[in-house]
Amino acid sequence: MQGYLRIGETIAPLALSKGPRLSDGRLASLGADWLDIGGRRWPIAYARDGDRLWVHLGGHIHELVWVDPVAFHEAAAAGGINNIVAAPMPGVVVRLIATEGQDVTEGEPLLVIESMKLETTLRAPADGILALHVAAGQGFDRGAPLATITPKD
Structure with a gap:
């Protein structure tokens, strides 16, 4: 493997x-x-x-x-592998706060997830342009890439 x-x-x-x-x-x-x-x-x-x-x-x-190798290479091509917003636990996307293509700053709230009736707000790990990989209501596994931040040129 x-x-x-x-x-x-x-x-x-x-x-x-x-x-x-x-x-x-x-x-x-x-x-x-x-x-x-x-x-x-x-x-x-x-x-x-x-x-x-x-x-x-x-x-x-x-x-x-x-x-996920696809998410890894997409993030690497976008300017960095540390710009992936990964799910800290399995759950469901409750709400998208930011929108696809939006300029975001480090620490800005992006989306809210729920796992075991606990809501968690995920934030941007860096400044850049947001690419979302999930939609509201969508389930995901722990570690799944939920969003990627592409640094601005």
């Missing part, structure tokens, strides 16, 4: 390669699965659930979030 992962606020290229398996699916040897992030390789044990990976590395469990 190749793509990108969000680790905190950093997005890094990822390659996850499976080691040799026995006929019952168990690893043929310990440390046979490998995780390559940003050009470094580590033997790992991991569990995957949707866009989440829990990786046991260096005696600690780390949660990594899969970043």
Whole structure:
């Protein structure tokens, strides 16, 4: 599996390669699965659930979030991968505050989401032009790109 992962606020290229398996699916040897992030390789044990990976590395469990490759490349082409407004939890878009193509400033409210009856206002991570990837009433998964901010020239 190749793509990108969000680790905190950093997005890094990822390659996850499976080691040799026995006929019952168990690893043929310990440390046979490998995780390559940003050009470094580590033997790992991991569990995957949707866009989440829990990786046991260096005696600690780390949660990594899969970043949709299309959203990643659209944001990168627009001027930066850190300009994606990603869903902090699964939910539904309650209300759009800003409009498609609008000039926004860092910290400006963009949209309101609801998850488990809790409303959250998502704000612009940077100054630029807003591109929305969702509509009011639309559901989404955790980590889904909801909007992208394109820096102005």
